[in-house]
Amino acid sequence: MPKTFYVTTPLYYVNAAPHIGHSYTEIAADCLARYHRLKGETVFLLTGTDEHGQKIEQAAAASGQPPQLFVDGVVARFKELWTLLNISYDDFLRTTEPRHVRVVQACLSRLQQEHKLHHATYQGWYCTPDETFWTNQELAELAVAGTVSTSCPTCQRPLEAVSEEGWYLPLENHRLWLQHFLATHPTFVRPETRYNEIASLVNRPLPEYLCITRPRQRVGWGIPVPFSEGHVTYVWFDALLNYISAVGYDVYEQRFAGPWPADVHFIGKDILRHHAVYWPIVLHALGVSNEQMPRLIFAHGWWKVGEQKMSKSLGNIVDPTVVINHVLKGQPFAADVYRYFLLREVPFGQDGSFSEEAILSRLSADLAHDLGNLVNRTLSMIERYCSGKIPEPHAVGCALDDEPLQQAAVGLAAQVEEAMTRLEFSAALERIMRVVTQANRYIEVVGPWRLAKQPEQAPRLRTALSLLAEVMRVMAILLEPFMPSVAQAMWQQLGCGSRPRRLQDTARWHQLPVGQPIGPHPVLFPQVVAEVSG
Numbered sequence: 155m156p157k158t159f160y161v162t163t164p165l166y167y168v169n170a171a172p173h174i175g176h177s178y179t180e181i182a183a184d185c186l187a188r189y190h191r192l193k194g195e196t197v198f199l200l201t202g203t204d205e206h207g208q209k210i211e212q213a214a215a216a217s218g219q220p221p222q223l224f225v226d227g228v229v230a231r232f233k234e235l236w237t238l239l240n241i242s243y244d245d246f247l248r249t250t251e252p253r254h255v256r257v258v259q260a261c262l263s264r265l266q267q268e269h270k271l272h273h274a275t276y277q278g279w280y281c282t283p284d285e286t287f288w289t290n291q292e293l294a295e296l297a298v299a300g301t302v303s304t305s306c307p308t309c310q311r312p313l314e315a316v317s318e319e320g321w322y323l324p325l326e327n328h329r330l331w332l333q334h335f336l337a338t339h340p341t342f343v344r345p346e347t348r349y350n351e352i353a354s355l356v357n358r359p360l361p362e363y364l365c366i367t368r369p370r371q372r373v374g375w376g377i378p379v380p381f382s383e384g385h386v387t388y389v390w391f392d393a394l395l396n397y398i399s400a401v402g403y404d405v406y407e408q409r410f411a412g413p414w415p416a417d418v419h420f421i422g423k424d425i426l427r428h429h430a431v432y433w434p435i436v437l438h439a440l441g442v443s444n445e446q447m448p449r450l451i452f453a454h455g456w457w458k459v460g461e462q463k464m465s466k467s468l469g470n471i472v473d474p475t476v477v478i479n480h481v482l483k484g485q486p487f488a489a490d491v492y493r494y495f496l497l498r499e500v501p502f503g504q505d506g507s508f509s510e511e512a513i514l515s516r517l518s519a520d521l522a523h524d525l526g527n528l529v530n531r532t533l534s535m536i537e538r539y540c541s542g543k544i545p546e547p548h549a550v551g552c553a554l555d556d557e558p559l560q561q562a563a564v565g566l567a568a569q570v571e572e573a574m575t576r577l578e579f580s581a582a583l584e585r586i587m588r589v590v591t592q593a594n595r596y597i598e599v600v601g602p603w604r605l606a607k608q609p610e611q612a613p614r615l616r617t618a619l620s621l622l623a624e625v626m627r628v629m630a631i632l633l634e635p636f637m638p639s640v641a642q643a644m645w646q647q648l649g650c651g652s653r654p655r656r657l658q659d660t661a662r663w664h665q666l667p668v669g670q671p672i673g674p675h676p677v678l679f680p681q682v683v684a685e686v687s688g
C-alpha cells in the first residue's frame with residue numbers, strides 16, 4: 155500500500171488571536187495536502203495548537219482567566235479561521251489533550267530510564283516570547299565587537315537571566331550523527347539557504363545540553379514530568395512531539411501506527427533551529443532510525459507590513475478575518491482571494507510585504523481581469539451562441555490558433571507538478587495564469603462574436619468555444635489546491651456538478667460531455683470585474 159502523504163504545520167501558540175503569519179503556514183500546508191489528494195494519494199494533514207508554557211500562562215493571567223479556559227477561547231478562534239480559510243486538516247492536535255500528554259510523558263520516562271538525561275543546574279538566558287534558551291556560549295559566539303548582548307538574537311527582546319535545576323538532554327553527543335545525517339540527506343531542509351545555515355551550525359559545537367524541564371514553582375502550566383514532581387516539561391520538547399503523538403507513536407515498542415514519517419514539516423524561518431536541530435536529535439535520542447526521520451523541513455519567510463515587522467506594540471498585526479471581511483468586502487470568494495494572494499505574491503521561502511493595495515491589485519489584475527474575464531466570457535458566449543450547452547468541436551473548424559492553446563493546457567499539469575515538487579507555489583500559479591492569459595488572447599484573436607455573424611463559420615465558432623470550455627475545465631481542476639471554492643464554482647458553472655476532479659484528467663482532452671448544459675454563472679470576482687471588463 156502506498157504511504158500516506160503526511161504534512162504538518164507548526165502548532166500555534168494560543169497566547170493571542172491568529173494573524174497573517176499563522177495563516178500563511180496553514181494555507182501552504184493545505185495547498186500541498188489538497189494537491190496530493192488531487193493526485194489520488196491518501197493524505198494526512200496535521201495542525202493544532204501549542205498550549206503550554208510561561209507565555210501562555212502570562213497571557214491567561216493578564217486576561218484574568220484560568221489557563222485552560224483562556225486557551226479554549228483562543229483555540230476556538232483558530233478553528234474558526236481555519237474554517238473560513240477552507241483548511242482541510244485531518245487532525246487538530248491540542249497539546250493539552252490526554253493522547254498527547256501520555257506520549258510526552260512516556261518519552262520523558264523512557265529517556266530517563268535509559269540514562270539519556272542529565273540532572274543538573276543550568277545557567278543561561280531565557281526569551282519568554284520565543285520560549286527559547288540561549289546559553290552563555292551561544293551569546294558569546296554572536297557577540298559584536300566583543301560585547302555580549304542580553305537581547306534575544308532572534309527577536310531582539312530582553313533576555314532574562316535564569317539559573318535552574320532540571321533535566322537536560324545532551325545535544326553535543328548527537329552532533330556528529332546529525333552532521334552525517336545532513337550530509338547524506340541534502341534535501342532534509344529547504345530552501346537550500348536554510349539547509350546551509352543548519353549545516354554550518356552543526357559544524358561547530360552545539361550547546362552541550364538542552365534543558366527539557368521547568369521548575370513547577372516558576373512555570374505551573376505544563377505537562378508534569380513523571381519522575382520529578384517539582385518539574386513540568388519544557389514547552390518546545392512537549393510541542394515537537396506532537397508530530398508523532400498525533401499518529402500513534404508507541405514509545406516502548408518504538409512503533410508508528412499511522413502515516414509517519416512526515417513527508418513535509420512546514421515551518422517559518424524563526425523556528426528552524428528547533429525543527430532542524432532539536433527535533434532530529436530528540437528522535438535520535440528516542441532510538442528512531444535514519445529511515446524513520448522526517449523527510450523534509452521547509453522554512454518559509456516572514457510577512458512584514460509594508461516594510462515594518464508586525465508587532466503588538468506597533469499595532470500593525472494583520473488579522474486575516476479583517477482582510478477577508480473588510481478589505482475584500484463584497485467578494486463572494488474573498489477567502490480564496492486571500493489564499494491566492496499569499497501563495498502567489500512571494501516565492502515560497504522568501505519574505506513578503508503585505509498591504510491592502512497589493513492584495514487589491516492582485517485581485518484586480520490576476521483574478522478579475524484575467525481569470526474572471528476568461529470564465530465570464532467563455533460561459534456567456536456558450537450561453538449566447540450554443541444555447542447554454544457544451545458545444546461539439548468540428549475537425550473542419552480547427553485552425554492554427556487552437557493547437558498552441560490546447561497544448562499549453564494539456565501540458566500544464568506537468569509544469570505545475572514540477573513547481574509543486576519543489577513547493578514553489580508562486581511559480582505553479584504563475585504557470586497556470588500564463589495559460590489563462592494565453593486563452594484570453596485567443597479569444598481576442600479568434601473573435602467568436604465576429605464568427606457568430608457569419609453562418610458558414612458556425613463549426614469554427616463551436617470548435618473555439620469547446621476549446622475554451624476545455625481550458626476552463628483544466629483550470630477548474632488545477633486551481634483546486636489554491637482556491638478550492640473558486641475551482642468548485644468553475645466546475646459547477648461548467649455543469650459538472652459534483653463529479654470528482656482528478657489531476658490526471660487535465661492531460662486528456664474533450665472530457666466535457668457534448669451537450670452538457672452549463673450552470674448558472676454569476677461573475678466570480680465582481681466589482682473589480684465590472685471596472686475592467688469591456
Ligand code: MSP
Pocket residue numbers: 163164165166167174175176178179204393394395396420421422423424425455456457458464
Ligand atoms: N508554538 C511554536 C511552534 C511549535 S511547532 C512544534 C510557534 N508558534 S507561533 O504561533 O509563534 O508561530 C507559528 C508559525 O507562524 C511559525 O511557523 C511562524 O514562523 C509563523 N509566523 C509567525 N509570524 C509570522 C510572520 N509575520 N510571517 C510569516 N510567518 C510567521 O512558533
